[in-house]
Amino acid sequence: MVNLFRAEWRKIVSNRLVVSFTVWIFPIGALIIYLLLLLGVMVSEELRSGLQQQNVSWTDQMNMAWSIINNQFGRLLLLVLTAFIFASEYQWGTWKNIIPRSSRVKLVAAKFMALGAFVVIAYGSMTIVIALGNVVSTLAIGGTVSPALNDGPALSAFARDYALNAFTALCSGLIAACYTALGGIWLRSVIGGIAVGFLLTFAEESVLLVVLLLRSLIPSLSNLIGLHQFTPGYNLANIGSWATREESYLPPGLVTLLEPRSLEFSLVVVAVWLVVLLALILYLFRKQDILG
């Protein structure tokens, strides 16, 4: 499996174009932004005082950076990378070379592992660059670094939050990646994978809208609104909420309509989604005729 993983790694990392725009762009982008910022504070008094007032802690910035995986930009790049990993072998016609060499299940597993490694590297290195940038620019404008680098309790609380943020971000990324892999394998195309990835993410997000709409049209269907609580999106938000505020998450405006859900509930729902999606991918791929 180590060799198989390294084969996948090599295929991805050697494709400079794809890996530059979907992986290295994160740390390098953060680096460029901070260099520009440093340049800015050196020449502009205004920027310097603005930055002094804002004073965002490096720990908060590191935590927030993980949420990029859920915004449009981060999502698009994740889908492109996933679709590239899972569907380009169809377009190049290279499945025929590798399927006789390893089991299909292992091939898919290696692809997921490589994808995970690249996402962790992209976001992990970006948050490190962000932390360094924050500390350096704080020092550059004569501010105090907070939390201080020797503040033990603050740092251990941060480590826990950071791990949690990374975990929920990776889970939601993994679910989006599963949609994309499913689409890419089903349609045997990179673009198809990206399209299905977007469509399913969008469909998931619209569940709430749809049930709200249905409820306003047919009041007797008001129970339907609970459906929203079975989507990965709701449950990942709920897990995050439990972890940071120790209370269940309810979307604003729906507090009275929805039942609060426990952390365990959400962990189970997310796990079920992942298992079902992975099972679907394997079901589809294991019996697929490799033609081209």
Add this chain to the structure above:
Amino acid sequence: MTANSMAIELEGLSKVFGRRKRRVQAVNNISLKVERGQVFGFLGPNGAGKTTTIRMLLTLIFPTQGQVRVLGQSPYVARDVLKRVGAVVETPVFYNYLTGRQNLEVLARTSGTNQPARIEALLKQVNLGERAGQRVATYSLGMRQRLALAAALIEDPDLVIFDEPTNGMDPAGIQEMRGFIRELVDVQGKTVFLSSHLLSEVEQVCDRVAIIHRGELKREGSVAELLDGSSRVRIEAAPLDRAQVILGEGWKLTPYEDHLLLEAKRADVPAIVRRLNETGIDVFHVAAERSSLEDYFLSVTQGETV
């Protein structure tokens, strides 16, 4: 147990693509046994079902019906048996942005091995030593064929499957390839299963041949058998009408204006000549017509390529 099993066994193998109007029976109830230690030719015109059959041997596509066994085991059940099989399916394709060497490394690792020394040796053997550090995007078709050959041999397989191996090669390359295939079998003791639509290729390199057409197995046997099996002997003699009567006692024949065509084997020629001599008939020309395989292949496939 697997040591003396067949290299390949097909039992009632069928593959149907598509449904209803788009239904194509690519392979139709093929049963075939390929013994070890030989070059086996899988001969058929375009669209005969050669590649489809090969894809089923490699678990790339799933049979609609029937059984496949490779080196004694079903690759669909005991996947690991494919670790002892090397293959080139259709036109060779690689990761174009990787070098030839990197492609081989990636494929070896996909098989779960890492063997840089063997890869170097193979690259030399297929004359790609100098270009191995360049991206495959810059390779010609013939070079890709050579790289594919190296790729098929990385794991030192017992069975090597080639789908039209000389496609895109120049005459020197074809000649070399033939020698190489024979060496794999005669020296290294492997089994080679190769598909081709060229009779001459099969004739020159194969020990046994199966002819398939429109998904069906038409004939199977050793090259010698098929060449010799029901061949014809052409005879020019005088007086021809007497020769016809005398030879008609022992052989099936067809008279033409100035010669007779006998359904006889090359081995029958001495007996035929003796018989004619005994009866005082003058013999001017006797020829065992070569290659009934060619006739057969042509008659089977004439004007029917897809």
